[in-house]
Amino acid sequence: MATRGTRLDWLIFIALGFFWGSSYLFIKxxxxxxxxxxxxxxxRLLIGFVLLASVVGIAREPLPREPRMYGHLFVMGVINITIPFGLITFAEQIPSIGSSLAAVINSAVPLFVIVIAALFLKGETVTINRVVGLAVGFVGVAILVGLDVTNLGSASAVGELALIGATISYAIGNVYAKAHVHGLRPMIPAVFQVFFALLVTGTLAFVTERPLAVAWQPEALLSVVWLGLLGSGLAYLCYFRILQHWGATRTSMVAYLLPVWGIALGALVLSEPIERTTILGAILVITGIALVNSRYGTRPLFARARPPASAEPPAHRTEAGRP
Incomplete structure (x- = not known):
């Protein structure tokens, strides 16, 4: 049952936003x-998996019984972790792509979820607040990216498109989970997605790179440990704690914190310039997310809305792949 939350819940909630929001900084x-x-x-996935698997083992969480479910979790590991992590990390290799830009663009995941769910899920309705929210949010994304159609082959444009691709991949993962991942304890999808993504990314690393020949610099080691323990490990434990106490709807507000932490940390740690377009785009994206989740303007535009199956959708389907 969701509650108003204690001070500890609020501290954990803010910490969750910090862990996920700081991930873009440490990727950079x-x-x-x-x-x-x-x-x-x-x-980072190896470290995160060890932590999550240990918690699941200690808690003796029941594993999926249907073989088909493991297939769905494998797909989730690919589209909700492997692909977006790969695209974000690739994009942040480009000098002109700052960690703050990556954080703000990726915060638009809820907007893409609305679009993809409306296209592919039965019972999803198009409401006034969603249309307005999507319009506002996507204007924000357009301002952030500011693509020059005459120069789409530039490194900056490729990086920005990769970030948008990662955001869309997360959104597809959300919708896929809503359609296929049911009846599991929240920690189970998280640990198996990380496990399957680890298998895929490990294979890619050994085939295309030389992971065992890394000359570890202190900063690189810090980034991997931070991302593994906090971004891919402790963040999920915080997430499930808040989910249990607050419910899915309030927990999803963490999306509002990602661009705030992303911009602040990028500026403070890496001295990334805070452009006016970044601030304006972030404000519009956050406003768009708020509008699509608003209780006002929920009248369907084209059809009657079906009553929701439950008041609190399972939020573990929407956040399992955050960087």
Missing amino acids: IGVDHGLQPWTLIMF
């Missing part, structure tokens, strides 16, 4: 200090 630090993309991802 890792690739800037000699780590190749798949190598960085493999090591």
